[in-house]
Amino acid sequence: MRNNSNIRNIVILTGAGISAESGLKTFRAEDGLWENHPVEQVATPEGFARDPDLVQRFYDERRAQVRAAKPNAAHQALGRLDREFSGDLLIVTQNIDDLHERGGASRVLHMHGESLSAWCQACDARHRWDGTLRDGPACPSCGEAAMRPDIVWFGEMPYQMDRIFDALADADLFVSIGTSGAVYPAAGFVQQASANGARTLELNLEESMGSSNFDETRLGAASELVPEWVDEVLKA
Numbered sequence: 471m472r473n474n475s476n477i478r479n480i481v482i483l484t485g486a487g488i489s490a491e492s493g494l495k496t497f498r499a500e501d502g503l504w505e506n507h508p509v510e511q512v513a514t515p516e517g518f519a520r521d522p523d524l525v526q527r528f529y530d531e532r533r534a535q536v537r538a539a540k541p542n543a544a545h546q547a548l549g550r551l552d553r554e555f556s557g558d559l560l561i562v563t564q565n566i567d568d569l570h571e572r573g574g575a576s577r578v579l580h581m582h583g584e585s586l587s588a589w590c591q592a593c594d595a596r597h598r599w600d601g602t603l604r605d606g607p608a609c610p611s612c613g614e615a616a617m618r619p620d621i622v623w624f625g626e627m628p629y630q631m632d633r634i635f636d637a638l639a640d641a642d643l644f645v646s647i648g649t650s651g652a653v654y655p656a657a658g659f660v661q662q663a664s665a666n667g668a669r670t671l672e673l674n675l676e677e678s679m680g681s682s683n684f685d686e687t688r689l690g691a692a693s694e695l696v697p698e699w700v701d702e703v704l705k706a
């Protein structure tokens with residue numbers, strides 16, 4: 471296994487666990503519901519077709535929550551890593567919040583879309599969106615009232631997969647933070663990175679479905695584990 475002083479290219483995958491201590495709920499709670507809704511109702515194209523009003527209201531609430539949340543020590547540590555690490559870095563997040571960016575990171579890719587973005591189904595434009603969508607606002611580009619949340623739902627293709635696989639091919643360290651390893655393709659990134667020769671490290675509150683695929687797993691809260699790990703990398 472390489473030690474940190476050889477690391478020149480890091481790919482980090484983050485999930486809901488890194489934002490949990492900022493007050494945003496994780497997906498796989500014991501009741502199997504996401505904020506009191508079955509996932510099929512609010513996170514599938516079929517759910518949206520069935521009841522667009524409910525789905526728009528649901529994401530209007532998520533957007534308001536994201537705006538009220540603040541980055542925690544884990545986001546801030548990754549922001550510091552982004553500023554101070556001189557090698558290549560890509561933070562691939564499954565999260566739709568903007569807490570990585572507000573924690574100071576810029577090399578961030580949102581593979582499941584963004585809460586603060588609206589996607590026009592009429593002209594395909596995307597717009598930064600802070601307000602609500604349930605009232606059917608006009609698209610600033612084409613004027614149609616056809617905007618949906620810019621979120622990748624189950625059954626849809628995550629964003630920028632080519633760029634992610636290129637980064638995984640070049641990584642010498644892959645780190646997964648706060649994700650249960652339950653949802654593909656993200657759950658397969660560890661095997662992809664490993665097959666390409668990267669060292670793999672998992673930081674999570676508890677053992678995940680993918681833990682056995684990592685060279686090392688550290689268990690604990692992201693707000694403690696991530697700053698410790700970033701210190702290790704920057705001191706090496």
Ligand code: APR
Pocket residue numbers: 484485486487488490491496497498499509564565582647648649650651652653673674675676677678690691692693
């Ligand atoms: N620190 C570190 N890990 C934590 C913390 C914490 N404070 N709190 C919770 N976790 C861990 C949980 O133990 C769990 O393993 O974070 C993980 C969160 O898992 P999920 O809720 O399944 O979230 P995630 O892996 O991001 O879900 C993936 O599923 O519903 C879809 O598109 C959605 O992006 C999401 C994807």
